[in-house]
Amino acid sequence: xxxxxxxxxxxxxxxEEMERDDSVFLMGEEVAQYNGAYKVSEGMLKRFGPxxxxxxxxSEAGFSGLGxxxxxxxxxxxxxxxxxxxxxxxxxxxxxxxxxxxxxSGGQIKCPIxxxxxxxxxxxxxxxxxxxxxxxxxxxxxxxVVCPSTPYDAKGLLKTSIRSDDPVIFLESExxxxxxxxVPDEEFTLPIGKAHVERPGAEVTVISYGKSMARFTRxxxxxxxxxxxxxxxxxxxxxxRPLDTLxxxxxxxxxxxxxxxxxxxxxxxxxxxxxxxxxKEVFDDLDAPIEVVHSDEIPIPFNHHLEEATMPxxxxxxxxxKEVTYR
Numbered sequence: 001x002x003x004x005x006x007x008x009x010x011x012x013x014x015x016e017e018m019e020r021d022d023s024v025f026l027m028g029e030e031v032a033q034y035n036g037a038y039k040v041s042e043g044m045l046k047r048f049g050p051x052x053x054x055x056x057x058x059s060e061a062g063f064s065g066l067g068x069x070x071x072x073x074x075x076x077x078x079x080x081x082x083x084x085x086x087x088x089x090x091x092x093x094x095x096x097x098x099x100x101x102x103x104x105s106g107g108q109i110k111c112p113i114x115x116x117x118x119x120x121x122x123x124x125x126x127x128x129x130x131x132x133x134x135x136x137x138x139x140x141x142x143x144x145v146v147c148p149s150t151p152y153d154a155k156g157l158l159k160t161s162i163r164s165d166d167p168v169i170f171l172e173s174e175x176x177x178x179x180x181x182x183v184p185d186e187e188f189t190l191p192i193g194k195a196h197v198e199r200p201g202a203e204v205t206v207i208s209y210g211k212s213m214a215r216f217t218r219x220x221x222x223x224x225x226x227x228x229x230x231x232x233x234x235x236x237x238x239x240x241r242p243l244d245t246l247x248x249x250x251x252x253x254x255x256x257x258x259x260x261x262x263x264x265x266x267x268x269x270x271x272x273x274x275x276x277x278x279x280k281e282v283f284d285d286l287d288a289p290i291e292v293v294h295s296d297e298i299p300i301p302f303n304h305h306l307e308e309a310t311m312p313x314x315x316x317x318x319x320x321x322k323e324v325t326y327r
Contacts, residue, residue: 001182007040009151009183010116010172013158014041014078016187018048021076024162025052027063028080028117037082038118038177061090064115068098068167071113076162081117084171085131098167099142114161116170119147120211120263121311123175127299130307132264134210135273137169138241144192145241147171149213151181153238156190164192171240173211195244197251199225201233204325205251207274208261209237212312216293217261220317230325240270248274249281256287257324261317266294288324293317 004012018024025048026041032055035042045053056063060081067077081087087094094115101111120132138145144166148154154172161168199221208217213236224230233251237244252258258278262271271292279290296310321327 001184003180004151004183005177006151006154006172006179006181007038007177009155009181010040010158011042011044012183013155013162015044015047017159017162018052023074024076024078025054026078026080027054027056027067029056029058029082031055031080036080038174040177041080060086061093064090064093065097067113067115068093068101068111071098071111071167072101072109076112078114078116078162081115083125083129084117084119084133085129087115087133088131094137094143094167094169095140099140102166103142110165111167112165114158114168114170116158117172118174119171120173121295121300121307122173124302124304124307126302130300132270132295134171134240135264135268135270138270138273143167143169143241144239145169145171146192146239147210148238149176149208149210149236151179151183153190153196153236155183156188157192157238160189160192163189171210176211176214179214190238193239193242193244195247196236196238197233197247198236199232199234201231201255203231203255204257204259204321205233205235205248205255206259206261206317206321207235207237207248209240210263212261212263216312216314216317220314220321223314224318224321228322228327230321230327232321243274243277245277245281248278252278252282253285256285258282258286258290259293259317259320259324260290261293261312263295263311265297266292267297269294288326291320291324293320
C-alpha cells in the first residue's frame with residue numbers, strides 16, 4: 001500500500017466522493033483559490049471548478065447555514081472550518097438546525113452534511129483558537145462525531161461520513177496533517193460507530209482518539225510494552241458519537257484496568273464522559289479506578305512551552321498506566 005499524508009487522505013476521500021456523486025461539493029474559507037488554509041483541498045478547484053469548490057466570506061454562521069439548507073434540499077455539502085473553535089459562532093446552525101431537522105420533520109427531511117476542520121490545540125494559536133469541541137457536539141442527539149488518528153482512518157471514515165444521511169462532525173488536527181501512513185489505492189470505507197482494537201492485550205485497556213492517540217498514546221504504549229513489559233490493549237475510538245461502548249466494556253472486563261487519554265479538559269470533558277458511560281458497567285470488574293489523562297483546566301497559553309505543559313504527554317500516559325497496574 002502507498003504511504004501518504006493525513007491531508008492527502010482527506011483530499012483523496014473528498015475527490016473520490018465528488019467524482020462518484022455530483023451532489024457532493026466543498027465549501028469554506030480559502031478552500032478554492034488558496035488551495036485550502038492547510039492545503040487539504042489543493043488542486044480540487046482546478047479539478048471540479050468553482051461551482052463545486054466554493055470560497056466563502058469569513059462568516060461561519062452564514063456558510064454553515066447555507067450548507068444546512070443545501071443538504072435539506074438534497075445536496076451533500078462538505079463544510080470546512082479553519083478551526084472548530086470558530087464554530088462557537090454558528091452553534092445554532094449545527095445544534096438547533098442540522099441535528100434536529102430529521103427528527104422534527106418526522107423523518108421527511110434529511111440533512112446529509114459533513115462539517116470538518118482542525119480541532120484542538122495546534123501550535124501557538126492561543127486560547128481562542130485552541131478549543132476542543134468534541135464534548136460540545138458529542139452530547140447532541142442527531143449529530144455523528146468522528147475523530148480519526150491515521151491517514152487510513154481519515155480516508156475511510158470521511159468517505160463513510162460523506163455518504164451518511166446524518167450530519168457528521170468530523171474532527172481533524174492541524175498537528176497531524178503531515179503524518180504519513182499506508183492507505184490502499186482501492187475503494188474502501190470504515191464503519192461509523194465501531195472502535196478499533198489496535199493492539200490486543202491482557203493487563204490494561206488504554207483508550208484514546210485523534211491527535212491524543214497519534215501524539216501521546218501510541219508512543220506511550222510502545223514504551224510501556226517494550227521497556228516495562230506491560231501487556232496493553234490499545235483501542236482507537238475513531239467515533240465519539242455513537243460510542244462503541246460494547247468493545248470498550250468487553251476489553252475492560254478482560255484487563256480489569258482502564259486509562260482514557262483525551263486532549264479535552266477534565267471536568268465535563270470527553271474523557272470524563274467516556275468514563276461515566278463505562279463505570280457502572282465495569283465497576284465490579286475493575287482492580288483499580290479508571291484513570292483519565294486530560295489537559296489542564298486553564299485557557300491555552302500562547303507561549304510554546306506553557307502550551308506544551310498544559311497538554312497530556314507521553315510521560316503522563318505512562319504514569320497513569322503504571323498507577324492502575326501498580327507498577
